[in-house]
Amino acid sequence: xxxxxxxxxxxxxxxxxxxxxxxTPTAEQGRQLWIKEVxxxxxxxRACTTCHGTDLxxxxxxxxxxxxxxxxxxSVTPSRYEDPKxxxxxxxxxxxxxxxxxxxxxxxxxxxxYLKSQ
Amino acid sequence: xKKPLFTLVLAGLPLLAGSAMAEESFSQWLFTLDRxxxxxxxxxxxxxxxxxxxxxxxxxxxxxxxxxxxLLDPVALEDHFGENxxxxxxxxxxxxxxxxxxxxxxxxxxRARKITRSVQxxxxxxxxxxxxxxxxxxxxxxxxxxxxxxxxxxxxxxNACHTQAEQAVFDDDSVQVPNFQHWDE
Numbered sequence: 001x002x003x004x005x006x007x008x009x010x011x012x013x014x015x016x017x018x019x020x021x022x023x024t025p026t027a028e029q030g031r032q033l034w035i036k037e038v039x040x041x042x043x044x045x046r047a048c049t050t051c052h053g054t055d056l057x058x059x060x061x062x063x064x065x066x067x068x069x070x071x072x073x074x075s076v077t078p079s080r081y082e083d084p085k086x087x088x089x090x091x092x093x094x095x096x097x098x099x100x101x102x103x104x105x106x107x108x109x110x111x112x113x114y115l116k117s118q
Numbered sequence: 119x120k121k122p123l124f125t126l127v128l129a130g131l132p133l134l135a136g137s138a139m140a141e142e143s144f145s146q147w148l149f150t151l152d153r154x155x156x157x158x159x160x161x162x163x164x165x166x167x168x169x170x171x172x173x174x175x176x177x178x179x180x181x182x183x184x185x186x187x188x189l190l191d192p193v194a195l196e197d198h199f200g201e202n203x204x205x206x207x208x209x210x211x212x213x214x215x216x217x218x219x220x221x222x223x224x225x226x227x228x229r230a231r232k233i234t235r236s237v238q239x240x241x242x243x244x245x246x247x248x249x250x251x252x253x254x255x256x257x258x259x260x261x262x263x264x265x266x267x268x269x270x271x272x273x274x275x276x277n278a279c280h281t282q283a284e285q286a287v288f289d290d291d292s293v294q295v296p297n298f299q300h301w302d303e
């Protein structure tokens with residue numbers, strides 16, 4: 001009996017682990033891009049996470065002004081991605097600041113899919 | 119007997135002249151209880167949202183029109199003190215019009231006028247922290263209070279200490295430097 005419950009527990013654990021990593025391929029690509037670090041103009045390392053953090057359900061902070069940035073996860077800030085013009089504006093600005101260039105349509109799609117999945 | 123009345127009228131003349139250029143009519147100016155002590159609070163939604171997204175939305179009366187023009191140039195905004203702050207054409211046009219209409223020299227609020235006077239003999243600075251009036255008002259502050267204070271970091275972070283900055287009130291009594299006892303100018 002004891003053995004059975006142990007096996008069950010292990011199986012449950014495995015199921016939980018696989019559920020956690022279960023993400024659409026695009027969203028997973030987006031996550032990779034989100035954490036990708038690029039060397040900035042002043043030799044500083046920059047990534048999306050520099051200001052937004054790795055836990056998307058938590059608020060981020062502007063590096064220079066320390067202004068609070070509302071969480072990026074759609075589950076926490078549902079209104080975030082409703083205005084396409086606003087989304088385009090922030091992608092343009094922040095891609096340039098972070099990676100020194102505009103993001104491609106594919107990159108933007110992947111990142112957006114990741115942010116919305118959270 | 120007639121002399122005091124004459125003096126009174128004479129003294130009133132500059133006030134009349136002043137109101138002609140103000141943002142409000144003479145009667146509005148004369149009968150208001152609010153003597154326009156501070157700055158005109160930010161009252162443009164686009165400005166508040168776009169500029170306030172990254173930093174404290176500074177009342178436009180803090181800088182001269184010439185400074186605002188240089189700052190809000192489309193190319194200049196691509197490198198806005200090291201940040202990319204590009205704006206769409208329409209949005210930018212609205213913000214430019216708003217800040218210039220309410221810039222220091224176009225404002226009749228007390229502190230805006232003091233700022234205008236303080237930059238008269240110099241090239242108008244782009245940084246609010248370089249405005250002589252602002253520098254003078256903050257010269258007693260130590261690095262521990264501002265730069266090395268984790269909750270402040272820079273003088274540009276107005277609302278870190280000015281608890282009523284959102285209402286454009288910068289009175290001494292409303293100042294609370296985080297991690298420090300009440301500070302008196």
